[in-house]
Structure formats: C-alpha cells, structure tokens
Amino acid sequence: MSDPESLARTKARHAAEPGPLDDDATLHAMGYPRKLTRRFRAFDNFAISFTIINIISGIFSSFGFGMSAGGPRVLVFGWIAVSIMVLFVGAAMAEIASAYPTSGALYFSAGKLAKRHRGAWSWYTGWLNFVGQVGGTAATGYAAATFIQAFLSMQWPSYDVTAQRTVLITAVILLVQALANTYTVHLVALMNRISVWWLLIGLVVIVVVLTVEPSHHQSASFATHFVNDTGFSNAVYGGMLGLLVTSWTFTGFDGSFHMxxxxxxxxxxxxxxxxxxxxxxxxxxLILMLALVYAIRDYDKEAGAAAPPVQVLVDALGVGTAKLLLLIVIGAMLFCGLANMTSNTRQIFAFSRDGAMPGSHWWHSVSPRTRTPVKAVWLAAACSFVLVIPGWWSHTAFTAVVSVNVVGLFLSYAVPIFLRLRLDDFEPGPWHLGRYSKLIGRVAVTWIVISSVLFMLPHASPITATSFNYAPIALATVLLIATVWWFASARRRFKGPVSYGRPDEVAAMDLI
Structure with a gap:
C-alpha cells in the first residue's frame, strides 16, 4: 500500500502532465481554420529540419570556402563553436514554436509577441524570412548544379564546366523540385523520411571510406592548421568569414515550425x-568534417580546385570511388532542396493568408485535389531562380546567395526571440525553457546580430565586379520594397496575423 507522501507526489505529477493535445483546437484558438492535411508525425517533423540542415549538402558545398577562410582550425573548431550558438537559437525558437504552432511561424509569433506596432514587426519578420527561405532554396539548387557538373566532368573529361550551365542546371533542379512539391503532403513526408536515411547511411559510407581507404591521413595536429587565402591581410577577419561554412549548414531548422x-x-x-x-x-x-579534413593531401592544389571537396575525394580515394561518393552528395543536396522548397511554400502560404504579399489571394489558395498550396510552390521556385541569375557572370554568386540565406533567416529568427525577451507575461506552450528562457534568448540574439553583420561584409579581396558580395544589395532591395509598400498602403490594412473569428466560428470553416 502506498504511503500518503508517495500518493501525493503521484497526484502532483499527473496534475502537471498535459492532457491530450487537440491540434485543431489550438489552431482554432489562434484564429485559423484547418486547410492543410495533418500527415506529419514526430519523425516527419524532425525529418524536414534535419533534411534542410543537411550536413552532407552544407559541408560539401561550402568546404572549399572554409579551406581558404581559416582552414582546418576554423572548419573544425568553428563547427563546434557555431553549433553551440545555433543550439541556443534553436532552443529559443522551439519555445516559441510550442506556444504558436502555425505555418506563419516566425512572422505570426512576432505579431503576437510585440507590445506595440504588431503589424510592422510581423511585416518585416515575414519578409526577412521570405528572402532567407528563397535564398536557401536557391543556394541548395545552385550547389547541387555545381556538383552535378563536377560529376559530369569526371565521367566525361571533354565536358566543359561553365557558369552558364550551372545556372541552367539549377533551373532544371528547381523545376523538378516544384513538380514534386505540387503533389500530396503524403509524398513530401515520404520523401523526407527517405532523405533522413539517405543522409545517415550516406554519412556512414563517406566517413568509413575516408577513414579506411586512404593510405595516408594528416596528423592529429592538422586540425589546428590555419589558412587565410581570402585576400584580406587581417587573419582574424579571414578566419571569421570561415564561420559561414557552419552557419550556412545550420539554416532552415524553422522548417519544423512552418510545418x-x-x-x-x-x-x-x-x-x-x-x-x-x-x-x-x-x-x-563534426564527424564528417573531421573525416574530410584529415583526408586532405595537397592543401594548395585542393583548395584551388573548382570543387575543393571533390578534389579531396579524388586525391584520397581515386576517381572511381570519388564518383560513387559524389552521387551520395548530389542526392543529399537534391533532398535538401526539396525540403527547403516545402518549408518556403508554407511560409508563402501563411504570409499570403494574412494578405501580406502581392497577389495574396493567389498564393494562399490550396489545391482541392492535393491539399497543397500549389501556386505558392511555383512562386518559391521562380523567386529562387531569379536569385541565382547573377551566377551567370559572378564567381562569388554562391557565397552571396548563401549570405542572403543565412542573414535573412537568422534575422527573422532573432525578431520573435527579441520580442519574447521584452514580454514579461509570455505564456509558454507544453515545451518550454523554464527559468533559463531569457538567458538563452539573450545569447541567441547576440550571436545572430554578430554573425549577420559578418556575413554582409566582403568575402574576397580585391573587391571587383565579379567578387563583390551582392548579398547586402539583394537584402536591401527586398527590405526597400517592403518598406515602400508598408508606408504606401500596407500599414493601413495589415495589422499583423489575421484572426478569422472565434474558435467555434473558424472550426466551421475547416476545409478538411
């Protein structure tokens, strides 16, 4: 028989446990009817962010930049440091996601957390998130096109790799990904499940082969080797630029929020x-990064190659094995782009649902057959293609698009976290940070501000028309359009996230 104290503890524990969570009731309480199909379970939701982060895609696509901006020291220890900072950002975002689980995600929560000027906070957060999402889709497609060309040149040495072909292949990739996203949510969820296993199995294969196959590896101290080939004389600045490798990889985890x-x-x-x-x-x-770093043989030759990580594979493993591993990398990039576009379209859908985009009535419509926002899919694909067009003539286009992705997304992450810090009566959801909430939020916002400033600065010297980092221009153009539109008309009609009525009223509007 239980003693009274034990019984009291048991009752208290059961009282503290949340009851059954009614997803539709939560959505209705936020003022929205259900228009999308709930097919994502815990693993599927994790899979969307894990696939967008996509360590294989992120590390391989930016490894060459890191070899010039800091070298192994920044690639390895920068990865550890930035990963910790991103965990702070993710934790602060996760707490907000638990309180406001809607496709509007960041811009919706910014509107709800702001004490004043809710419409403006929501407006700018949404546009920052939009440009960041588009940048992520564009950068991933561009990276995949680059590696596809590397594979083609290895398979057929007469193949001529050109910047123009990279842009054209990117267009084809975006087209295929848009078609895939046009079909049912069930298909997208299935593809994301496959992508997780592709990433994990692919990671194991790449790491094991790079560990076992090469006849020679670098010494343990090689991880502290520092290189600054950015053209800037300040080594600290050159090394700080190398943090872009990790920051670029860790973008897009708001995908779980958007879904x-x-x-x-x-x-x-x-x-x-x-x-x-x-x-x-x-x-x-970190495991993959170490495997690549210690497989390096001829540093200067590999860092100067058109696709440095591909050259690392070729020198360490031979052409045949390198081609097989390259197929794993390309597959990971294509999965990453698909998940990026899925998240992107949900942001467009939600932002348009509240009338915050030109032609909003188009972009928030849902296909009655597939239950997906089809028109938003094609808008995401078109905007992503526009962003990669400078790659036709600029050899720094990829790092610029990456910067647009990193800065746009992380600034949109920072706004609701910052607003939550200013709010004393924040009501958390079932998942929360307790008394550490504000401390974690302060660290997250501080890191985002520092990294955003860094990635808007020049990435190569001397600064010329072809090496110029056009990320500030792209971001400023979007913000200028958003600002002009805001003061011209939007501020009079857009007051933040729209409520479609009382919970019982919006429940009657459910389309599924």
Missing part, C-alpha cells in the same frame, strides 16, 4: 523536431 499545421501534436513535436535536428546534425556534422 506545424501539418504535424500531429505540434505543440510538442515541432519544438522537439527543431532541437533534435540541430543536435543530431551538430554531432554527425
């Missing part, structure tokens, strides 16, 4: 999806 309206038990599974995706990516990414 909330399609996730079962979203108040718990969305925040858990964010944290698991970051944590697993941090550990597995």
């Amino acid at each position: 909330s309206e399609e996730t079962v038990r979203a108040t718990v599974n969305a925040p858990k999806g964010i944290m698991r995706a970051i944590g697993y990516s941090a550990v597995t990414g």
Whole structure:
C-alpha cells in the first residue's frame, strides 16, 4: 500500500502532465481554420529540419570556402563553436514554436509577441524570412548544379564546366523540385523520411571510406592548421568569414515550425523536431568534417580546385570511388532542396493568408485535389531562380546567395526571440525553457546580430565586379520594397496575423 507522501507526489505529477493535445483546437484558438492535411508525425517533423540542415549538402558545398577562410582550425573548431550558438537559437525558437504552432511561424509569433506596432514587426519578420527561405532554396539548387557538373566532368573529361550551365542546371533542379512539391503532403513526408536515411547511411559510407581507404591521413595536429587565402591581410577577419561554412549548414531548422499545421501534436513535436535536428546534425556534422579534413593531401592544389571537396575525394580515394561518393552528395543536396522548397511554400502560404504579399489571394489558395498550396510552390521556385541569375557572370554568386540565406533567416529568427525577451507575461506552450528562457534568448540574439553583420561584409579581396558580395544589395532591395509598400498602403490594412473569428466560428470553416 502506498504511503500518503508517495500518493501525493503521484497526484502532483499527473496534475502537471498535459492532457491530450487537440491540434485543431489550438489552431482554432489562434484564429485559423484547418486547410492543410495533418500527415506529419514526430519523425516527419524532425525529418524536414534535419533534411534542410543537411550536413552532407552544407559541408560539401561550402568546404572549399572554409579551406581558404581559416582552414582546418576554423572548419573544425568553428563547427563546434557555431553549433553551440545555433543550439541556443534553436532552443529559443522551439519555445516559441510550442506556444504558436502555425505555418506563419516566425512572422505570426512576432505579431503576437510585440507590445506595440504588431503589424510592422510581423511585416518585416515575414519578409526577412521570405528572402532567407528563397535564398536557401536557391543556394541548395545552385550547389547541387555545381556538383552535378563536377560529376559530369569526371565521367566525361571533354565536358566543359561553365557558369552558364550551372545556372541552367539549377533551373532544371528547381523545376523538378516544384513538380514534386505540387503533389500530396503524403509524398513530401515520404520523401523526407527517405532523405533522413539517405543522409545517415550516406554519412556512414563517406566517413568509413575516408577513414579506411586512404593510405595516408594528416596528423592529429592538422586540425589546428590555419589558412587565410581570402585576400584580406587581417587573419582574424579571414578566419571569421570561415564561420559561414557552419552557419550556412545550420539554416532552415524553422522548417519544423512552418510545418506545424501539418504535424500531429505540434505543440510538442515541432519544438522537439527543431532541437533534435540541430543536435543530431551538430554531432554527425563534426564527424564528417573531421573525416574530410584529415583526408586532405595537397592543401594548395585542393583548395584551388573548382570543387575543393571533390578534389579531396579524388586525391584520397581515386576517381572511381570519388564518383560513387559524389552521387551520395548530389542526392543529399537534391533532398535538401526539396525540403527547403516545402518549408518556403508554407511560409508563402501563411504570409499570403494574412494578405501580406502581392497577389495574396493567389498564393494562399490550396489545391482541392492535393491539399497543397500549389501556386505558392511555383512562386518559391521562380523567386529562387531569379536569385541565382547573377551566377551567370559572378564567381562569388554562391557565397552571396548563401549570405542572403543565412542573414535573412537568422534575422527573422532573432525578431520573435527579441520580442519574447521584452514580454514579461509570455505564456509558454507544453515545451518550454523554464527559468533559463531569457538567458538563452539573450545569447541567441547576440550571436545572430554578430554573425549577420559578418556575413554582409566582403568575402574576397580585391573587391571587383565579379567578387563583390551582392548579398547586402539583394537584402536591401527586398527590405526597400517592403518598406515602400508598408508606408504606401500596407500599414493601413495589415495589422499583423489575421484572426478569422472565434474558435467555434473558424472550426466551421475547416476545409478538411
């Protein structure tokens, strides 16, 4: 028989445990009817962010830049340091995701957390997130096109790799990914499940081959080797630029947040999806980074190659094995781009649902056959292609698009976290940080501000028309358009996230 104290503890524990979570009731309480299908379970929600982060795609696509900007020291220890900072950002975002599990994600929560000028806070957060999402889709497609060309040149030595062909292949990739996203949510969820296993198995294969196959590896101290080939004389600045490798890899984990309206038990599974995706990516990414770094043979030759990580594979393993591993990398990049576009379209759908984009009535419409925002898919694809067009003539186009992705997304992450810090009566959801909430939020915002300034600065010297980092121009153009539009008309009609009525009223509007 239980003693009274034990019985009291048991009752208290059961009282503290949340009851069954009604996803539709939560959505209705935020003022929205259900228009999307809830097919994403905990693993699916985690899979979307894990696939977008995509350590294979991120590390391989930016490894060459890191070899010039800091070398092994920044690639290895920068990965560890930035991963920790991103965990702070992810935790602060996850707490907000638990409180506001909606496709509007960041811009919705910014509107709800602001004390004043809710419309303006929501407006700019949404546009920053939009340009960051588009940058992520564009950069991933561009990286995949680059590696596809590397594979083609290895398979057929007469193949001529050109910047123009990279842009054209990117266009084809975006077209195929848009077609895939046009079909049902069930298909997208299935593709994301496959992508997780592709990433994990591919990681194991690449690491094992790079560990076992080469006849020679670098010494343990090689991880501290520092290189600054950016053209800037200041070594600290050159090394700081190398942090872009890790920051670029860790973008897009807001995908779990954006998929909330399609996730079962979203108040718990969305925040858990964010944290698991970051944590697993941090550990597995470090393993992959070490495998690549210690496989380097001729540093100067490989750093100067058109695709440095490909040259590392060729020198360490031979052409045949390198081609097989390259197929794994290309597959990972294509999966990453697909997930990027999925997240991108959900942001467009939600932002348009509240009338915050030109032609909003188009972009928030849902296909009655597939239950997906088809028109938003094609808008995401078109905007992404526009962003990669400068790659036709600029050899720094990729790093510029990456910067647009990193800065746009992380600034949109920072706004609701900052607003939550100013709010004393924040009501957390089932997943929360307790008394550490504000401390974690302060660290997150500080890191985002520092990294955003860094990645808007020049990445190569001397600064010429072809080496210029056009990321500030791209970001400023979007913000200028958003500002002009805001003061011209939007501020009079857009007051932040729209409520479609009382919970019982919006429940009657459910389309599924």
